[in-house]
Amino acid sequence: MRISITHNTTYKYNDSVFLDPHIIRLKPKCDASQELISFEIEIDPVPEGTAEIVDVAGNDSICAWFSGKHGHLHFTTRSVVDTRRKNPYEYIITEPGVAKIPAFYPKYYIPALRAFMSRNTEPDGPMDKFVFKVFEESGPDTMAFLAALNTHIYNDIEQVIRHEGPPYPAEVTLGYGRGSCRDLTMLFIEACRSVGLAARFVSGYREAELMSGERQLHAWAEVYLPGGGWRGYDPSNGLAVADSHVTVAAGVIPEEAAPVTGSYRGSGARSIIDFEIDIKAEVPEEDEADAG
Numbered sequence: 283m284r285i286s287i288t289h290n291t292t293y294k295y296n297d298s299v300f301l302d303p304h305i306i307r308l309k310p311k312c313d314a315s316q317e318l319i320s321f322e323i324e325i326d327p328v329p330e331g332t333a334e335i336v337d338v339a340g341n342d343s344i345c346a347w348f349s350g351k352h353g354h355l356h357f358t359t360r361s362v363v364d365t366r367r368k369n370p371y372e373y374i375i376t377e378p379g380v381a382k383i384p385a386f387y388p389k390y391y392i393p394a395l396r397a398f399m400s401r402n403t404e405p406d407g408p409m410d411k412f413v414f415k416v417f418e419e420s421g422p423d424t425m426a427f428l429a430a431l432n433t434h435i436y437n438d439i440e441q442v443i444r445h446e447g448p449p450y451p452a453e454v455t456l457g458y459g460r461g462s463c464r465d466l467t468m469l470f471i472e473a474c475r476s477v478g479l480a481a482r483f484v485s486g487y488r489e490a491e492l493m494s495g496e497r498q499l500h501a502w503a504e505v506y507l508p509g510g511g512w513r514g515y516d517p518s519n520g521l522a523v524a525d526s527h528v529t530v531a532a533g534v535i536p537e538e539a540a541p542v543t544g545s546y547r548g549s550g551a552r553s554i555i556d557f558e559i560d561i562k563a564e565v566p567e568e569d570e571a572d573a574g
Contacts (some may be wrong), residue, residue, distance in 0.1 A: 283525045284319070285489050287361045288560040289499075291542065298351035299551045304544030305337065306344040307531040308359045310486070314511070316528060319362040326356040339533035357542070363528050370522035375424060376509030382422045385478035387508070395506060397534045398480035403472050408453045413473050424479070428505060428515060429522070431473055435466050436520030443498070446555070449536050463518040464501040464536060470517045471503050480506040482532050484514060485539040489526040489563045497559035499541060504532060526563075 312318040329346040337343045379386035403409040420430035440460035452472035455461040467483060474481035481503050488500045502516040502523060514523025531539040
């Protein structure tokens with residue numbers, strides 16, 4: 283599927299401010315599941331300089347720095363991506379220790395995955411009780427467990443719109459019984475980590491994502507499964523990630539996948555954020571023929 287994305291982000295300040303360097307993570311990834319056909323970015327005010335970088339989490343990013351004082355900061359990005367993963371289950375788990383819950387990766391995987399396995403919830407707390415409920419339904423098979431976990435969060439936790447602020451801790455979301463897509467994602471990630479699975483936070487776009495009449499930057503989780511690589515699960519929609527999702531950035535923690543990171547300086551200055559996202563999808567002729 284070919285997906286075209288236009289993303290406008292505007293920060294408005296109540297007074298002129300000095301802009302510190304900003305890191306922009308809005309360039310879609312290019313990997314086995316998607317191909318980046320084109321990408322362009324416009325920044326207003328025009329920065330003093332920019333550099334294309336790979337950040338600490340391995341995301342293609344842009345660093346922009348500024349001079350002088352400004353009353354706003356605006357980014358427009360335009361991306362065209364071909365997504366390739368029609369069947370999200372077309373793989374096998376090649377390590378027997380990961381095929382069952384609790385999962386045990388081979389020792390040589392651990393240095394690369396340790397950070398993605400570090401849990402932030404206490405043993406025998408609400409998270410473990412929730413996970414045990416899922417396990418009772420799914421049994422020990424890892425793929426069945428992940429599908430059941432995805433379904434439980436989708437059915438049991440109400441999704442709400444919350445544009446700003448970091449994700450709530452997973453057990454807070456459990457207690458509230460509701461949360462934004464990033465809150466549900468962190469709940470999924472912590473549940474995976476509690477049973478030994480490596481999981482990470484992903485930001486990006488979903489072609490069918492439309493709530494409250496407007497497009498949203500979306501969040502979901504990925505789990506590392508030997509033989510399958512990083513595989514996506516979208517608990518906000520109860521889906522395994524396939525060709526309607528476009529990955530932009532990923533990290534151990536949500537901050538590593540934040541679309542924009544940066545600050546400003548000004549006495550008493552405050553900011554408001556506004557955004558507009560347009561997503562168009564085009565199904566290739568060969569896909570339409572396959573569907574027919």
